[in-house]
Amino acid sequence: xxxxxxxxxxxxxxxxxxxxxxxxxxxxxxxxxxxxxxxxxxxxxxxxxxxxxxxxxxxxxxxxxxxxxxxxxxxxxxxxxxxxxxxxxxxxxxxxxxxxxxxxxxxxxxxxxxxxxxxxxxxxxxxxxxxxxxxxxxxxxxxxxxxxxxxxxxxxxxxxxxxxxxxxxxxxxxxxxxxxxxxxxxxx
Numbered sequence: 001x002x003x004x005x006x007x008x009x010x011x012x013x014x015x016x017x018x019x020x021x022x023x024x025x026x027x028x029x030x031x032x033x034x035x036x037x038x039x040x041x042x043x044x045x046x047x048x049x050x051x052x053x054x055x056x057x058x059x060x061x062x063x064x065x066x067x068x069x070x071x072x073x074x075x076x077x078x079x080x081x082x083x084x085x086x087x088x089x090x091x092x093x094x095x096x097x098x099x100x101x102x103x104x105x106x107x108x109x110x111x112x113x114x115x116x117x118x119x120x121x122x123x124x125x126x127x128x129x130x131x132x133x134x135x136x137x138x139x140x141x142x143x144x145x146x147x148x149x150x151x152x153x154x155x156x157x158x159x160x161x162x163x164x165x166x167x168x169x170x171x172x173x174x175x176x177x178x179x180x181x182x183x184x185x186x187x188x
Contacts, residue, residue, distance in 0.1 A: 001068055002053075004176055007075035009068065012054035013042060021047070035142045045142070048074040050096065062186075069120045069177040073113035076173055103149040110139055111153055112171065115160040119174030122164055124187040129165055132157040 002008055012018045022038035029037050036045060046067045047054040053071040055064060081091030090098070098105040114135055121127040135157035136150045145153070160170070169175050181187040 001072045005072045005075045006079055007051040007053055007072055009053045009055055011057050013057045015054055018054050046071050050078050051075050069173050070113045070117040073116040073173040077109055103145050106143060107149050107153045111156040116171035116174035118164055119169045120177040124178045124181050126188040129161050132161055
């Protein structure tokens with residue numbers, strides 16, 4: 001995934017920059033912002049900054065490829081600024097700016113990455129698809145979204161979940177992840 005999408009995986013627990021972000025999250029959490037604590041951020045959350053994918057250590061290989069598919073979708077979004085078949089965002093720092101500053105952009109980027117992840121999970125591993133509301137509620141903690149943004153997330157999820165249910169692979173990262181797990185013989 002790293003070679004194809006021009007990104008790199010880094011151990012989150014060893015990265016100084018992630019310790020700094022974790023400390024910022026801890027301060028925000030203490031003052032009541034709905035973000036994870038530093039410990040939760042370090043152990044339970046993958047983070048992508050541009051082409052760098054930070055994964056917590058200790059995750060099994062299945063979790064790494066599952067979450068890695070989601071995160072490499074963000075890497076692809078960073079480089080291209082576009083979603084397949086969609087007029088997207090600006091590439092590079094334009095994408096980063098919109099992701100950070102515009103809730104709708106954040107929702108669209110996250111739902112696109114979630115779709116890639118579920119293309120892999122459902123179509124290669126046979127996992128049952130979640131409900132659209134569940135795909136929205138994942139974004140409730142740590143993404144600083146209001147009720148209208150969460151409703152958009154649910155609406156977008158309803159569309160892509162229906163397409164994935166019928167076998168449609170629409171993301172380059174989902175297609176690549178499925179190709180990799182099939183080549184390795186670990187798909188169902």
